[in-house]
Structure formats: C-alpha cells, structure tokens
Amino acid sequence: MEKRRVAVRTLVETVMLSGSLSAMASSARLLDGIRGHQALQAVALDGARNEVSVSGTVSSEHIELTVYGRIDRLYGDSRVEEIKTTYLESERLLSGDPQHWAQAKCYAFLFCETAGLAQIDVSLTYFHLDTGEITTLTESYAVEQLGAFYALLTERYLHLLETEYVHERALREDVRQMAFPYPAFREGQHALAAQVYYAIREKSALLAQAPTGTGKTMAVLFPALKALADGHAAKIFYLTARTTQQEAAVNAAKLIHAPHLRAVVITAKEKMCVHDQPICREGDCPRAEGYYDRLGDALAEMNRLDGVFTPDVIRAYAAKHFLCPFELSLDLSLSCDLIICDYNYAFDPRVRLQRFFTTGRNGFVLLIDEAHNLPDRARSMYSAALSLADVTQTRRSIPKQQRKTPLYRALKRLETAFSAQFEGFDVPLSVTEPPEALTRAVEGALDQLSADSIPADRALARQLTFDLSSFRFVMDLYDARYRTLYQGGKTTRTITLFCTDASGKLAEIYKKCRSEILFSATLSPFVFYRDLSGVKAETPFLALPSPFPxxxxxxxxxxxxxxxxxxxxxxxxxxxxxxxxxxxxxxxxxxxxxxxxxxxxxxxxxxxxxxxxxxxxxxxxxxxxxxxxxxxxxxxxxxxxxxxxxxxxxxxxxxxxxxxxxxxxxxxxxxxxxxxxxxxxxxxxxxxxxxxxxxxxxxxxxxxxxxxxxxxxxxxxxxxxxxxxxxxxxxxxxxxxxxxxxxxxxxxxxxxxxxxxxxxxxxxxxxxx
The missing domain is CATH 3.40.50.300 (P-loop containing nucleotide triphosphate hydrolases)
Structure with missing residues (x-):
C-alpha cells in the first residue's frame, strides 16, 4: 500500500470546504495571531500540557493514511482544547467555526484512541487580539460520536487520495510509453535530458547552459516527466521569469503524448481578476462570497479532464461556476502534475504557494527557466520599499469630516516617524542597520488599514497595505546581507530594505524540494550563477555547444x-x-x-x-x-x-x-x-x-x-x-x-x-x- 500523511488542519480544510474568500491577513496580524496563541498557552494551569502530539492511521484499497497533529492544550485525560485567535466580537462566536470544531474533535478522537477513553470534553477557545477577551465553548462527546465524525472526514479524504492514485498510475503508464515528440534529438539535447533525469533521480541540482536553439524546454520537461513516472518526483514546477516564457512550456506539454498529464498555468491575480482592482473578500467581490460552497462542483468537473488548463480555460470554468479565476487556478493546482508559473509562486515569501512550500521536504522538482534572471529577481522578492509620498497621498484621500479617525492619526504618526528617520542624514545613503524606530508606526497603520471599513481611497489603501505588510515582513528577515537605503528629496523620500544577496533564501526553498534544475542560454561565468542562485558548491555545470553551424x-x-x-x-x-x-x-x-x-x-x-x-x-x-x-x-x-x-x-x-x-x-x-x-x-x-x-x-x-x-x-x-x-x-x-x-x-x-x-x-x- 502507498503511505501518505496529512495534518489534521489540512484534512479538515480539504474536506470541509465552505464559506467565502477573505483578504489575506497582513504579516503583522499573522504575527499577532502567533503571539496571542503563545500567550494563552503560556498561562500555567494545573495538569495542563501544551502541544501534545497525536496520530492515527486509516486505510483504503491502495492508501495507508497517517493523520497527525498537536493538541494546543490537554487537561489531564478529561479535556482537549483548541485555541484560535480572532478579531471578531464575542457575540459573533456564539457557536464557533465548524472547521475549528472539526479540528478539535479530530484531536480529541485521536487522543481517546491512544488513551483508551470512552468520552472526553472538547473546548474551543477564542483569544481576541485587540481586547484580550477570552471566549471558551465546551461540549462533551462519547468516543463513538467522535469516531463517526472522524471516519466521515477521513473517508472523504481517502476517496480523494484514491482518485489521485488512479490518475497517477494512468499517467505513469502514459509516460513510460511516451516517446520523444520529435524524430530525433538535436545536438546536445539528449545530453541535457540525460543530466536532468540523473539530477532528479539523485536528488541533486544542475546548472545547465544550453545555447538558443538547443530545445531547452523539451530537453528539460521530457526527462522530468519520465522521472515523475518512475517515482522520483511528486510534482513538477516549471518556473519562468516572464509570462512570455510560459508559452514554450505550454506548447511542450501539449506536444508530449501523455493523455493523462494534468497541467495548470498560474497567472498573476491582476491579470486573472474580472474586476479592475482585485479585492478578494465578501462585500467587495460577489465571486468571493460563498466561493468554497461552489468550488467543489467546479473541481469535480475539472478533475475529470486532463490536459493543460490555460488561463482562458480557467476563466471559462470560473465564469460557469461564478468563482474567482485566480483562486480557482490555485485550488486546481493541488491535483495537477505540472504547474507552470512565475518564480514568485515558489520563491517570494509574500505570494509563495503556501499549500506547497511551507512543509518539509516534499518531493517537488523545480525547473527554473532563464535562470540568469533568478539572482536579481530573488533580491527583489526579499527587499521592500516604503514611500513617504504614498503614505501622505493615502492620508489626504480621507475626507475632511473623517480626519479624526484612528486611521488618519495612524498615518500621520507614520509620516512623522518616517521623516524622523532622515534627520542627520545626507541622502542618498546606505547603512547596515534596520529602521527599528519605524516598526511601531508601521504596525499601527497596518492595524487601521486592515479594518473592515476604512475612509481612505480603496486603491491607495490597498497598495499601501501591501507595501506596509511587505516592509514589516522584511524587517523580520533583516540580517548581515541587508542594507537600508535612504533616498529622495523632502517629498519623495523612500526607505528601502535592500537584500544584497538572496542565495541563502533560495537555498532554504531548495531544501524543501527534491531537485532544482536551473537552465538558460547564458549561465556563464558558472561560478557567478552558482554563488548567487543558492545551489550547493558541488552542483555540476553542463555547458552545451551550439547545435548550429x-x-x-x-x-x-x-x-x-x-x-x-x-x-x-x-x-x-x-x-x-x-x-x-x-x-x-x-x-x-x-x-x-x-x-x-x-x-x-x-x-x-x-x-x-x-x-x-x-x-x-x-x-x-x-x-x-x-x-x-x-x-x-x-x-x-x-x-x-x-x-x-x-x-x-x-x-x-x-x-x-x-x-x-x-x-x-x-x-x-x-x-x-x-x-x-x-x-x-x-x-x-x-x-x-x-x-x-x-x-x-x-x-x-x-x-x-x-x-x-x-x-x-x-x-x-x-x-x-x-x-x-x-x-x-x-x-x-x-x-x-x-x-x-x-x-x-x-x-x-x-x-x-x-x-x-x-x-x-x-x-x-x-x-x-
């Protein structure tokens, strides 16, 4: 049997899809949530233990599934507690979130199974991040009730895994019989394909320079799919620096004769959105409301199909089921073998596909096209800039009658703190210290901008929220490879947290993957690209000659x-x-x-x-x-x-x-x-x-x-x-x-x-x- 693992939270979120899309929380709020969670756990109570690991195994025809997780707090053998942080008022928490209850009940069942208990109390505790108010809901369950609920969830999840298993076997058979789609390999093409397969099989990296006309795309994608069929890869990511480069990967995927290959092209939210400004939350976008209630039918229909899901195809299904096309492409990617997307979705910590790149080693293969672009692009992903003019413009967009609101005051404080950073400096200037004095003002402005209703111009506020979130996020990453840049005149001042070398950040991503193949027509000098691309010092370099006279x-x-x-x-x-x-x-x-x-x-x-x-x-x-x-x-x-x-x-x-x-x-x-x-x-x-x-x-x-x-x-x-x-x-x-x-x-x-x-x-x- 094939062995799989799933966290309790992932299990619940996968099989209990419901509700609406919401705007992504700012990094400051996410950090607040973690701190709030830890603060509640830090309160010492007699007989209580934190972060208690539990697990259990269930099986189907082909799959042995281990479900695992950690109980937030366990009170002896009598009560399991799941802790959540929130900004919602207590009256909106009267019955608790169904997914939160589901997590708690799964933890309770797994603990009862281990401890041999007949019943247990299950608590759901909400910690309000603004007020510190604690709301606890508790229910008692017999182990039979918990077992029936747990079985329902795991049976649904196993059904999805069995469907995936059948698809994988069909694809593997396709690929094993798949012939190279051209009459013959070009000069150098076969050597490149062989090295790519070897690197994936051996869980290593490869830097490959193949001159224009070698047929790099096919020479890399073809052996990667062969490695997938042979069990050496779980999923393939074809990463590009520009949208224009994705067409070559799409054409190659279509040309390869693998009827059960399922591929998706992920395009930027701004290009996929049906509105001028993508604001993905209830009240702003009708497609966001009830998104998860409709998603299941769309995925069920699309997962019966194979081939390449291009942006146009995704838009058509999104329109049919009244869904956000961008979010649909992300949700569809979970069941795809090949994901064609921009570098951002693997490397940028702010837009990285969290569903793939937050766990440990995952068996993914990264095919990094035009890899000569990677060092500069990676530096920009781990840098952040803040403009005084953007803060001022957002503040001035607030109507005069609302200029005593908390948002107006927070933006004014941010402007003052921002200008204070330039005192005593001759710009432009680079320093090695982060602007720590800005942190509190940035977080205060973020909190106000994250409110459900704000008086400022929506487009300006949305962009400033993103900039402040990025700035706050990068502040936490600041180390010896960062510089703070102070530039601009009195009204055009900017502060940039500038990453000079992102090779270490890239290396952290590679550790989570099986293999990374970096290829381009221009990867010389090899040492330069090896140093700045994050690969190991022993990574081999393949330089092919031109195939043309x-x-x-x-x-x-x-x-x-x-x-x-x-x-x-x-x-x-x-x-x-x-x-x-x-x-x-x-x-x-x-x-x-x-x-x-x-x-x-x-x-x-x-x-x-x-x-x-x-x-x-x-x-x-x-x-x-x-x-x-x-x-x-x-x-x-x-x-x-x-x-x-x-x-x-x-x-x-x-x-x-x-x-x-x-x-x-x-x-x-x-x-x-x-x-x-x-x-x-x-x-x-x-x-x-x-x-x-x-x-x-x-x-x-x-x-x-x-x-x-x-x-x-x-x-x-x-x-x-x-x-x-x-x-x-x-x-x-x-x-x-x-x-x-x-x-x-x-x-x-x-x-x-x-x-x-x-x-x-x-x-x-x-x-x-």
Whole structure:
C-alpha cells in the first residue's frame, strides 16, 4: 500500500470546504495571531500540557493514511482544547467555526484512541487580539460520536487520495510509453535530458547552459516527466521569469503524448481578476462570497479532464461556476502534475504557494527557466520599499469630516516617524542597520488599514497595505546581507530594505524540494550563477555547444564609444552604422537593442530621418501583453522591404521570444548592457566585493553581458536559420568582455560603416549563392 500523511488542519480544510474568500491577513496580524496563541498557552494551569502530539492511521484499497497533529492544550485525560485567535466580537462566536470544531474533535478522537477513553470534553477557545477577551465553548462527546465524525472526514479524504492514485498510475503508464515528440534529438539535447533525469533521480541540482536553439524546454520537461513516472518526483514546477516564457512550456506539454498529464498555468491575480482592482473578500467581490460552497462542483468537473488548463480555460470554468479565476487556478493546482508559473509562486515569501512550500521536504522538482534572471529577481522578492509620498497621498484621500479617525492619526504618526528617520542624514545613503524606530508606526497603520471599513481611497489603501505588510515582513528577515537605503528629496523620500544577496533564501526553498534544475542560454561565468542562485558548491555545470553551424551567424564588431558620457557624441555614427548594416541586404526584419529607453528615443528619431522607406516598430516603456503580441506579429517571413524593431536590452523582446527563419535576419546590440550606475548597484558592488571579491564583475559586468547574449540569441533559432549580428562598443576589444562571448562566435572587427556594409553584403550574397 502507498503511505501518505496529512495534518489534521489540512484534512479538515480539504474536506470541509465552505464559506467565502477573505483578504489575506497582513504579516503583522499573522504575527499577532502567533503571539496571542503563545500567550494563552503560556498561562500555567494545573495538569495542563501544551502541544501534545497525536496520530492515527486509516486505510483504503491502495492508501495507508497517517493523520497527525498537536493538541494546543490537554487537561489531564478529561479535556482537549483548541485555541484560535480572532478579531471578531464575542457575540459573533456564539457557536464557533465548524472547521475549528472539526479540528478539535479530530484531536480529541485521536487522543481517546491512544488513551483508551470512552468520552472526553472538547473546548474551543477564542483569544481576541485587540481586547484580550477570552471566549471558551465546551461540549462533551462519547468516543463513538467522535469516531463517526472522524471516519466521515477521513473517508472523504481517502476517496480523494484514491482518485489521485488512479490518475497517477494512468499517467505513469502514459509516460513510460511516451516517446520523444520529435524524430530525433538535436545536438546536445539528449545530453541535457540525460543530466536532468540523473539530477532528479539523485536528488541533486544542475546548472545547465544550453545555447538558443538547443530545445531547452523539451530537453528539460521530457526527462522530468519520465522521472515523475518512475517515482522520483511528486510534482513538477516549471518556473519562468516572464509570462512570455510560459508559452514554450505550454506548447511542450501539449506536444508530449501523455493523455493523462494534468497541467495548470498560474497567472498573476491582476491579470486573472474580472474586476479592475482585485479585492478578494465578501462585500467587495460577489465571486468571493460563498466561493468554497461552489468550488467543489467546479473541481469535480475539472478533475475529470486532463490536459493543460490555460488561463482562458480557467476563466471559462470560473465564469460557469461564478468563482474567482485566480483562486480557482490555485485550488486546481493541488491535483495537477505540472504547474507552470512565475518564480514568485515558489520563491517570494509574500505570494509563495503556501499549500506547497511551507512543509518539509516534499518531493517537488523545480525547473527554473532563464535562470540568469533568478539572482536579481530573488533580491527583489526579499527587499521592500516604503514611500513617504504614498503614505501622505493615502492620508489626504480621507475626507475632511473623517480626519479624526484612528486611521488618519495612524498615518500621520507614520509620516512623522518616517521623516524622523532622515534627520542627520545626507541622502542618498546606505547603512547596515534596520529602521527599528519605524516598526511601531508601521504596525499601527497596518492595524487601521486592515479594518473592515476604512475612509481612505480603496486603491491607495490597498497598495499601501501591501507595501506596509511587505516592509514589516522584511524587517523580520533583516540580517548581515541587508542594507537600508535612504533616498529622495523632502517629498519623495523612500526607505528601502535592500537584500544584497538572496542565495541563502533560495537555498532554504531548495531544501524543501527534491531537485532544482536551473537552465538558460547564458549561465556563464558558472561560478557567478552558482554563488548567487543558492545551489550547493558541488552542483555540476553542463555547458552545451551550439547545435548550429557557426558560419550561419556572422558577427561584426564596430568600435564606437557608447559609454554614458560619450553617447551624444557618437549617436550619429551609431545611427549611420545601423543604416549601413540593415541596408546591405535591402530587405528583412531586424532588431536593434539600445541601452535605455532615453537613448532608444534619440536613436529612433535619427533612424527614421535617415531611413524613410523602412517600417519601424518601437518598444514603449509600458506595453501590455496585447501590445507585445502586436509588435512581434509585424515580423513576417518573406519580407520585401525592411522592418526595424527598436527595443531595450534586457527588456521583454530581448529574451524568451521566438522569431525563426526569415522572421528575424539580424540584430544590433548597442553597448555592453551594464546596468545604470545607481545607489543599489553600488551597494551590490561593495557587498559582492566583500563576499566574493568580485564587486564590479558581479554587480555590473556579468549581468550586463548576459543581456547582450540574450539579445543576440534571438537571431538563430533553427538549423536552417542564417543571420548577422552587429556589436557596437569599444569595450568588445577588451579581453574582460571579449572573453565572455561564446567561443563559437567568429567576431570580425570592422573599422567603419563602409567596411561593415561591404562585409554584410558579401555574407548575404554568399547565403544566396
């Protein structure tokens, strides 16, 4: 029989779904709840014991289930007490919450079974966090009554596990018979797939660099599913840095012939919500009211199906059953084999999928796509910023007649405490101490903002609540790898709790999983990504060669100074070089990658003046998914003229997009991608110099060159693609930068635009011969 374990609380919450969605409690309130619970347990009473462990085992046809938990307080052999903290008034607690009673009754039954008791008293005690009032409800039960109730819950849970068991066996049979979905592996693809399977089987990690065109997605997902079928994984998470990268995983999952594979794509709440502002609680969203009463029917219907549940599919079922589509995707994920989602849902402590990542080692496999993004993304997840302007704007949104309310006073106190932090400082400034004096004011404002009814603007209050919760949460994480940044003028002041290195936080998540596979086209230098991604020092690194003939990509280097101080002086020369590069063929689609939006705008103006016959596409700072799709749709094969796309290095069009064959024939990269010099980057430089003795390289050079390689990787996507790349910057002549370029690139240095035009023309003439 297959052995499973479930906590009493999880058992109850799974089989007794009912009621409405509620907004997530703030971290301050969650902390208050823990403290309140502990305070009540700390009261010494004769014969009372706290946190008494109990367990029991039940079985079905294929499953042996151990139910376990801890009794909050046990009074001899006579009474079991379950303690809950609350903000509800005592009159609303007259009968107690059914789920709370269920937990208490399960603990009571398990204790009676162990102690051989015929009956016992069961108490449900509520501790009011604001007033300190204690409300205790007590009922007496015979063990037969408790046993019947317990059997009802465990039978329902075992039924779910049996359904899951049948699905798992069917999927395993599918995958064992599953053939690779292409006629043959590409060069390097089989080696990558073998290493991925080995790492999962051995419960280890892998860093894999596979050049664009290797077929990384399939080479990683296919062996992961094989490992799942062989019992080496409980669930697979395919994690991406951008929504655009999820499409490749969805397509691969659909292409793999495994009829019983069940996959779900989890998309951000803001994108899934049917309202302009997602506020998930009764009274604000009708879909939140009675959500759990309707959820069971929706899940029962969806769990009879297999395949990939995309956001559109989830929205359709959510509409049918009048449910929140985002919450439905989360609840559906529990019964899925493959979960495709953003990094946030595994790593960010504020939005992490608690249902998966709060327990101990869980058998999950993390497939981390475009893993070169992980260090920066992880740092942002464990950082938090607070703006004085946001506090002031929220306070001023309170109507004048309500400016004596507790919320108004709390926000005013927060503003005063915030401004006091800047006294005696010359900003911008970085310090190693947290702003402890702000804590009380932050918690006071949070308490008032968390009230059911507030007089401030809802959208402003909601954002400020999130910011304050994040700030308070990160304050508790503050350690030697944090700095406090003070920035801005008198009305634009911000305080940032800045995480300089999140590798330790990532390592804690990895400990809960079976295996982590980090893969990208750009994971060099290996030591840099190993240090900052949280994997163990002994983690192997697999670097695959390009699967395509090196002569298919012509790489040219033109030495023009594009450093910030020289950009104005060389702008026209850069523009003329781009004109020479794209005009040498007279037709085709090209991308030009600029170091910033400001530079891109100047480049665009000059290029449009020089090339009036060219069709221009330009990335704007805030493009939504539809605008991005429209941008890429203009890159058509068999172009008769020239289409020139202008984009920012490191942006949405520089990685994770696929424009094979004639949809893209060339790219220009202006600069070496270094991040803009700022306080944050300088703080990182100093911290990395102290930790790794590589301050400038880790903070500026390596992240910058990763952007260059990602942008260049858009050109050659298949075995038959041919294309040209132009690198513009003096620094490509330096060994420190040239040594970071792929070894298979044959870089030709050109002295001026005329020589460039001649060489590019010759390359295309040779291609057409």
């Amino acid at each position: 090196p002569e298919n990509l012509a790489v040219y280097h033109l030495s023009l100074d594009t450093r910030f101080a020289a950009r104005e002086a060389t702008l026209r020369a850069v523009t003329e070089s781009i004109r020479a590069f794209v005009s040498a063929r007279r037709r085709g689609n090209y991308l030009v990658f600029a170091p910033s939006h400001a530079y891109l705008a100047k480049l665009s103006a000059l290029l449009r003046e020089m090339l009036p016959e060219v069709t221009f596409l330009e990335q704007s700072p805030k493009m939504d998914d539809a605008a991005r799709a429209e941008f890429l749709a203009q890159f058509l094969p068999d172009a008769t003229g020239i289409t020139l796309g202008l984009a920012v290095m490191g942006g949405v069009f520089a990685e994770g997009i696929d424009l094979p064959a004639e949809r893209l024939c060339g790219a220009v990269v202006v600069g070496v991608g270094l991040p803009q010099v700022c306080l944050e980057r300088d703080v990182l430089r100093d911290a990395f110099e102290e930790s790794y003795q590589s301050g400038f390289r880790y903070a500026y050079q390596y992240p910058g060159m990763s952007k260059v390689l990602q942008a260049a990787g858009r050109i050659i996507r298949t075995e038959t693609d041919r294309g040209a790349l132009l690198l513009i910057d003096t620094r490509y002549s330096l060994s420190d930068y040239r040594g970071l370029l792929p070894p298979h690139w044959k870089v030709e240095r050109v002295r001026h635009k005329e020589e460039l035009a001649g060489k590019v023309s010759a390359f295309w003439n040779e291609s057409n011969a």
